[in-house]
Amino acid sequence: MSGPSRQLLDRLSDKWVxxxxxxxxxxxxxxxxxxxxxxxxxxxxxxQTLRTLERDGLVSRRVTAAVPVRVDYDLTPLGxxxxxxxxxxxxxxxxxxxxxxxxxxxxxxxx
Amino acid sequence: MSGPSRQLLDRLSDKWVxxxxxxxxxxxxxxxxxxxxxxxxxxxxxxQTLRTLERDGLVSRRVTAAVPVRVDYDLTPLGxxxxxxxxxxxxxxxxxxxxxxxxxxxxxxxx
Numbered sequence: 739m740s741g742p743s744r745q746l747l748d749r750l751s752d753k754w755v756x757x758x759x760x761x762x763x764x765x766x767x768x769x770x771x772x773x774x775x776x777x778x779x780x781x782x783x784x785x786q787t788l789r790t791l792e793r794d795g796l797v798s799r800r801v802t803a804a805v806p807v808r809v810d811y812d813l814t815p816l817g818x819x820x821x822x823x824x825x826x827x828x829x830x831x832x833x834x835x836x837x838x839x840x841x842x843x844x845x846x847x848x849x
Numbered sequence: 850m851s852g853p854s855r856q857l858l859d860r861l862s863d864k865w866v867x868x869x870x871x872x873x874x875x876x877x878x879x880x881x882x883x884x885x886x887x888x889x890x891x892x893x894x895x896x897q898t899l900r901t902l903e904r905d906g907l908v909s910r911r912v913t914a915a916v917p918v919r920v921d922y923d924l925t926p927l928g929x930x931x932x933x934x935x936x937x938x939x940x941x942x943x944x945x946x947x948x949x950x951x952x953x954x955x956x957x958x959x960x
Contacts, residue, residue: 742946744867747938750858795952816948823934823941827858830934835853837927841906 749794750824754779754787759813762797763821766812796820860905861935865890865898870924873908874932877923907931 749755757776761767767775773784788811791797796817802808813821860866868887872878878886884895899922902908907928913919924932 742942742949744864746942746946746949747858747861747867750938753855756855756858793953793956794949795956796949816945816952819945820941823937826934826937827861830931831853831857834927834930835857838853838857838905838907841927842904845904845906 749790750820750827752787754783755791756824758784758787758791759796759817759820759824762811762813762817766800766810769809769811772811791817860901861931861938863898865894866902867935869895869898869902870907870928870931870935873922873924873928877911877921880920880922883922902928 754776757779758772761772761775769784769788772788773779773781776784779787788797788799792799792811795814798812798814800810800812802810865887868890869883872883872886880895880899883899884890884892887895890898899908899910903910903922906925909923909925911921911923913921
């Protein structure tokens with residue numbers, strides 16, 4: 739597995755990246771909305787996650803002059819191409835987790 | 850993202866899990882073959898990775914009485930269902946890594 743694929747998988751398996759991308763899959767969000775819908779995320783972590791996603795070109799950031807200033811985040815076209823992968827992983831896990839847990843129980847019982 | 854999906858993504862993004870699954874996608878392998886084809890893996894790490902994959906029901910382990918004893922590893926049917934996901938991630942990364950790197954360069958230049 740090449741460097742880029744590994745890097746991507748690391749990114750995808752980051753809990754906060756996952757939750758943030760999934761929240762943005764429902765449409766553009768203001769920072770304050772994201773902070774609410776990404777349960778348990780700290781302000782520092784959300785800011786860092788959004789910055790990472792923006793830097794990777796997966797999320798766009800739009801600042802609107804207002805008082806207070808308004809910042810909206812959205813998935814970019816590139817970000818959207820990632821979503822089917824996210825759903826596929828989620829679906830595999832939900833379909834097969836029972837088999838994985840049964841295998842673990844059998845393995846542990848045979849120890 | 851539920852616990853199982855996160856767990857799975859953690860597993861998938863483990864370098865040695867990745868390389869081991871990909872090596873087994875070419876067919877059943879003896880431990881000694883795997884140790885050669887999973888470049889850079891230590892004996893301890895390969896043993897631990899194979900044990901994790903076996904416990905998750907993704908890899909099977911068959912011991913044949915011989916001198917020395919022969920141990921073959923293979924993907925289970927469940928393990929095979931995971932491979933399309935692995936290829937999809939690999940493909941996304943290879944197709945889009947250029948766009949991600951361009952986005953990073955532009956982001957860093959604008960700092």
